[in-house]
Amino acid sequence: MNGVGHFDSGRRLGRCASFVLLVCANVPMMATVSAPSPLYPLYRERWGFSVMMPTVIFAVYVAGLLGALLTVGSLSDHPGRRPALVAALLVAAAGTANFWTADGVGALLIARVAQGLAIGTATGALAAGLVEFALGERPRLGPTMTAVGPSVGMAIGAGAVGLLVQATTRPDAYVFPLLTLAFVSLAVVVLATPETHPRRAGGLASL
Numbered sequence: 001m002n003g004v005g006h007f008d009s010g011r012r013l014g015r016c017a018s019f020v021l022l023v024c025a026n027v028p029m030m031a032t033v034s035a036p037s038p039l040y041p042l043y044r045e046r047w048g049f050s051v052m053m054p055t056v057i058f059a060v061y062v063a064g065l066l067g068a069l070l071t072v073g074s075l076s077d078h079p080g081r082r083p084a085l086v087a088a089l090l091v092a093a094a095g096t097a098n099f100w101t102a103d104g105v106g107a108l109l110i111a112r113v114a115q116g117l118a119i120g121t122a123t124g125a126l127a128a129g130l131v132e133f134a135l136g137e138r139p140r141l142g143p144t145m146t147a148v149g150p151s152v153g154m155a156i157g158a159g160a161v162g163l164l165v166q167a168t169t170r171p172d173a174y175v176f177p178l179l180t181l182a183f184v185s186l187a188v189v190v191l192a193t194p195e196t197h198p199r200r201a202g203g204l205a206s207l
Contacts (some may be wrong), residue, residue, distance in 0.1 A: 016076070018193040021134035023145050025186045026126050029092060030153025031160075032115050032179060033061075036099065038162045039172055049105050057105075057112050064116020069123065076125035080195045084151035085129065086187045088122035093183035099112075100176035 013021065040054040076084035095114030098107050127146045134142030164171035 012194045013189075013192050015133050015194075019130065019142075021186070021189060021193060022085075022126055022129045022133060023149060025089065025122075025190065026130070026145070026149035027153040027156065028179060028182050028186070029088075029122055029126070030150040031157030032092060032096060033119065033157065034154040035157035035161045035175060035179070036112070037158055038165050042165065042169075042171070043102075043105075043108065053105060057108050060109050061112040061116040064113040065120045068117045068120020072121050073124050075195055076128060078191075081125045081132070081188060082193060082195050083127045084125040085122060085190050088118045088125065089183045089187035089190065091121065092118035093180050093187070096176045096179040098185065100180060101174075122192060124207060129193075129196060 005195070015190075036057075037054075044051075044053070057063075071082075091114055095111045095118060098111035098114060102108055102111065103159070130146050131142035140155075161171055161175055164174060168174065
């Protein structure tokens, strides 16, 4: 792994703060995977789609995820971790914004594809960044957080939205604006992290 800040220190966050930021980004990214699931019965009542439609919606998420993993999954090895993460967070914000303003099944499908693309784009950059920012005296902390973060995020996403479903008739009016704001804010703050990987040619070839 390359040392942090070897060519991009300047006025940027420190190693520890950057590590915490990536952990905080990992959790909501994965929360978006499970957050829509408790809402499908409400969407079905609202728009009257078939019982098979949630399966289709999940399938397009998987298609977007696999498509991103197979194309841009290793892209952060070329322009760097920071640009890949910023792009992934903005795509994630577009996905949650689509859920927020959804007026039918078509919008849900577009939102889930965007979420798949975002997760697939972010996975490699987040994993590499967590390892590269991990404190020197705790070299296993990065891989540990990479492994634990997705489970924690998915549990939080499903659990929090499940509670909102019990508390309000429009849980999507709360959770998706909050996630959209979180992703945009995280994208801005990620710009303040040092780059841990040198820019390298071959980005297009890596696709």
